[in-house]
Amino acid sequence: MDPSMSPEIEAVRDMVIRFMQAEVAPVMDGFEQRREFPRDLVRKAGEAGLYGAVFPESVGGSNMGYVAATVIQEEMGRIDVRFAACNNQQGSTCPSCIYFGGTPEQIQKYVPNLLAGKTIGMMSLTESGGGSDAEGNMKTFARRDGDVYRITGQKMWASIANETDVGVLFAKTDLKVGAKGVSAFIVEPKKYPGWKAQPVEMMGLSSAMRTNVLFLDDFVVPVENRLGEEGDGFKIVMRALQPGRVTVAGKALGVARACFEEAVRYANDRVLRGQPIGRFQMIQSDIAEMATAIEASRALVYKAAQMMDDGLPSNRISAIAKFHASQTAKMCADKAMQIFGGYGLAKEYRVSWLRSYADLFFTGEGSANVQRIMIAEDALGYKVADRHHGKTGLRDIRKDDVGKELKPKA
Numbered sequence: 001m002d003p004s005m006s007p008e009i010e011a012v013r014d015m016v017i018r019f020m021q022a023e024v025a026p027v028m029d030g031f032e033q034r035r036e037f038p039r040d041l042v043r044k045a046g047e048a049g050l051y052g053a054v055f056p057e058s059v060g061g062s063n064m065g066y067v068a069a070t071v072i073q074e075e076m077g078r079i080d081v082r083f084a085a086c087n088n089q090q091g092s093t094c095p096s097c098i099y100f101g102g103t104p105e106q107i108q109k110y111v112p113n114l115l116a117g118k119t120i121g122m123m124s125l126t127e128s129g130g131g132s133d134a135e136g137n138m139k140t141f142a143r144r145d146g147d148v149y150r151i152t153g154q155k156m157w158a159s160i161a162n163e164t165d166v167g168v169l170f171a172k173t174d175l176k177v178g179a180k181g182v183s184a185f186i187v188e189p190k191k192y193p194g195w196k197a198q199p200v201e202m203m204g205l206s207s208a209m210r211t212n213v214l215f216l217d218d219f220v221v222p223v224e225n226r227l228g229e230e231g232d233g234f235k236i237v238m239r240a241l242q243p244g245r246v247t248v249a250g251k252a253l254g255v256a257r258a259c260f261e262e263a264v265r266y267a268n269d270r271v272l273r274g275q276p277i278g279r280f281q282m283i284q285s286d287i288a289e290m291a292t293a294i295e296a297s298r299a300l301v302y303k304a305a306q307m308m309d310d311g312l313p314s315n316r317i318s319a320i321a322k323f324h325a326s327q328t329a330k331m332c333a334d335k336a337m338q339i340f341g342g343y344g345l346a347k348e349y350r351v352s353w354l355r356s357y358a359d360l361f362f363t364g365e366g367s368a369n370v371q372r373i374m375i376a377e378d379a380l381g382y383k384v385a386d387r388h389h390g391k392t393g394l395r396d397i398r399k400d401d402v403g404k405e406l407k408p409k410a
Contacts, residue, residue, distance in 0.1 A: 046117020051091030060112035070250035077254025094121035101227035101236040122167030155214035161197035182233035194219030204356025249325035313386035323371035333358035
């Protein structure tokens with residue numbers, strides 16, 4: 001038990017551990033072997049409240065906040081990060097975009113079912129060649145055609161796009177104005193033509209929760225499924241990515257802890273020259289570095305989550321927390337592999353695929369280098385990281401203002 005956490009938050013942690021150990025851990029390997037998406041498990045997780053911590057009760061959430069959400073992500077990432085891979089689609093960036101930028105009718109139509117795991121979510125922003133300027137370099141175009149938009153283009157790294165029922169997709173409605181021409185759309189691939197998701201083979205990552213190349217050929221989106229006005233896409237996605245960084249940092253912390261726990265267990269079990277290898281100083285040095293980095297990451301991640309719960313400017317601390325936690329996960333995965341030696345490459349030991357997820361969190365929700373730039377420019381006084389706090393005109397999940405309409409664009 002963490003003495004810095006409230007009893008209510010520790011109860012959430014205990015609930016997640018029990019759920020993951022009872023419902024997920026015994027069966028997830030089977031889904032991986034069959035390459036089968038665990039739709040029923042997602043629904044059970046939704047029913048257990050694992051996706052709705054930051055959302056108000058009016059849309060099916062528990063309104064417990066970002067600290068609770070981060071605890072959930074950390075323990076899911078620690079016990080089976082493969083299953084945790086869909087958390088952002090169900091309980092973070094996808095429903096957050098709809099909540100931040102949608103009408104009250106859109107919110108009530110789509111968000112409760114996502115949080116309950118009844119529908120499978122998705123958010124698609126990235127394109128091949130777009131890199132860290134995903135909005136400015138975006139080529140996917142949404143053409144208005146009467147009461148629908150027809151979207152043409154290609155997206156990359158669209159997680160669970162081959163399974164999604166409801167997602168949020170970003171496309172240009174004006175190709176001449178860079179990020180200001182990006183609009184956001186609620187998409188329903190199973191209802192409208194023009195959508196093709198092709199899974200990408202990823203070394204060491206889940207065979208059940210797939211990422212995809214997404215091909216859009218005059219894909220139909222009704223006008224009423226646009227989020228906000230044309231051109232609002234940039235501020236919607238930026239607002240959603242900030243809490244996404246904190247929850248991804250929580251998953252990275254969980255991966256770091258999993259690597260640490262595996263390394264400690266193996267160091268105590270593996271005997272060399274008549275004693276556990278944990279008795280050797282070089283192994284102890286690795287264990288000490290891992291333990292120290294994990295504690296530092298935990299402090300940063302939960303500080304960022306608490307500041308978000310308190311409504312304080314938190315873009316800067318979120319970037320720092322995500323950067324440090326992803327670095328920690330990568331370092332812990334590398335050291336665990338070294339401690340395991342050749343056994344670390346064997347699939348029967350989970351450090352073999354935990355290392356791949358550590359690499360994933362190094363890039364997901366903003367690469368390490370992007371976080372470096374944001375942190376450095378803030379420190380140097382070139383660009384204040386929290387300059388947009390409270391100025392987006394979008395809703396605030398923590399205030400339960402579903403009825404609030406977006407402010408008109410300036």
